[in-house]
Amino acid sequence: MFVGITNTPRDYAWGSAGEISALLGSEPTGKPEAELWLGAHGGSPSMIIDPTQVDGAQDLAELVARDGATILGDGVTHLPFLLKVLAAGAPLSLQAHPTPEQAAEGFARENAAGVQLTASNRNYKDASAKPELIVAVSDAFEALCGFRAMADTRASIERLAELDAASTNPQPALFTEWLAFARDDSDLRALFEWLISAERPVPELVERVTALAAAAGEEFALVRTLAGHYAGDPGVLIALMLNHVTLTKGQALFLPAGNIHAYLRGLGIELMASSDNVLRGGLTPKHVDVPELLSVLDFSASPVPYLTPKVLSDTATVFLPPVRDFQLLVVTGAGSATLLGAAIAICTAGSFTMRGQTASTSIHRGEASFVTASEGTISIDGSGTLYLATVQ
Structure with missing residues (x-):
């Protein structure tokens, strides 16, 4: 099944003025456009365009909660990744993310201490790690990393x-x-x-x-x-202690647990584990928990953490980070993709037809689709740019 999904860009203060809507060919929101979330995370779950297609579910979080074991494949009960379109018009905060063990321990500790999930001093919003990759969509994407x-x-x-x-x-x-x-x-x-x-x-x-x-x-x-x-x-x-890099269009970074980083400017496609755990380290008016941050940071000096894609064909590449939670396929023409679970696709240019084992759909610039695991291997026809996120 292919389920059309959509969302509204989150209006964080650092967002750009209309870059996400310009990329997707939609009407500008009139507010800062920072992140468009495509996934089932409770912070901003994707809305389902036609709820009648899925027995009335209004958003992807509701659909996964109700029928996750069926639509995600192999008895999986939560969507492990979150796909975002990100546009930085101003520098984001310096930040790092925990390991799976640190996230589980920190989430349990703050729950036991009675810290509300919405509290400004809350560090752990969930029990998951948040490794992430970012692929530059603009001609230049500037970041600090490690x-x-x-x-x-x-x-x-x-x-x-x-x-x-x-x-x-x-x-x-x-x-x-x-x-x-x-x-x-x-x-x-x-x-x-x-x-x-x-x-x-x-x-x-x-x-x-x-x-x-x-x-x-x-x-x-x-x-x-x-x-x-x-x-x-x-x-x-x-x-001044950090690697300062400007990615060109199509280049990517992978940011593992403990890596201190900040996006400074530019438009990109971001893919991460489905988590909102952020330990801030400066460049922010928000809460900075220094002891907790120090316990999470990796203080090893390291080169810029570029992630080089694997070339699949003349029209397809795939970014394969060293985690099982996600991979990102970038398609510019005809090809195919074998899903190991559910997937999310977004078209940023042109149009494509995707055909799976049980259904098919057309997807045009600015549109996104949730693909159930039952579609297995999907064939892709068309031209433009299609990003397809799934698990490894």
């Missing part, structure tokens, strides 16, 4: 110290203390913890670096951008 080597961070600090020394009002003591935390190549945690504590002299250091960056040309453009949105936030300096 810690870079301490030597690279130290070089940035030393360069800022040089700019300070050459200024009319140098403040060398600020940089001496910062550099002291950056001397040990193996202790990224100590430097991060010192910055995120926001204790003196960190606020003064943020102010000083922001002022220096204002006159530093392109060299510290990232600092200017972040300070322009989050003045005084220690995340402005934490960003």
Whole structure:
């Protein structure tokens, strides 16, 4: 069965002005368009276009709760992934996600403590991990992702110290203390913890670096951008510890548990485990639980976590992250796909016909479809761009 689904973009403040509606050929909402959720997550379940097709179910969460063991395949009772169209018009918060074990323990702990699910200081909204991948749809998609080597961070600090020394009002003591935390190549945690504590002299250091960056040309453009949105936030300096990357259209990142990251600007297709567990680490007015964040973060220096797709044919590639929860097929022409469970498809250009073992459907730009596991191997005809999310 192919079930037409839809949703309204969530209007988070960092969303873009109409990029999602422009991609999908729909009417602009008039509000920030941040994320269009396609899935069964209770935070914003996809609406079913024709409820009569599924005995009156109004949204995908209701359908899965009622008949998940049948439509998801192999007795599965919940849809394990969430597909999003994401448009960042401004930087998102620095954040990380827990492992499955950390999520289960944290969710149970906060429940036992009586922390309401809607409380501003709630860290764990569910008991699931949230690994995720992002594929750039815009020509450029900018992000921070993972810690870079301490030597690279130290070089940035030393360069800022040089700019300070050459200024009319140098403040060398600020940089001496910062550099002291950056001397040990193996202790990224100590430097991060010192910055995120926001204790003196960190606020003064943020102010000083922001002022220096204002006159530093392109060299510290990232600092200017972040300070322009989050003045005084220690995340402005934490960003200098992280890999800064601009993806070109079609490039992707995979962000596993513990990876600190932030999307800065651009339009992308995001696929993740169906969870809303976020530990924030700066660049936000929201709650930052420093001890919990420190327990989740992976402080290993690592290269940019690119995810290279596997080429299936001239018209199809697939992104296969090292998790079982999801994979993302990108189709531009005729082909086929074998489903190991249910799937969600969205067409962002052109049109396609999908034929499964029991049914078929046409899908055009801006449309999305939930595909039950019973369709098995589906053939795909047409041209444009079709994203198909399913499990591995």
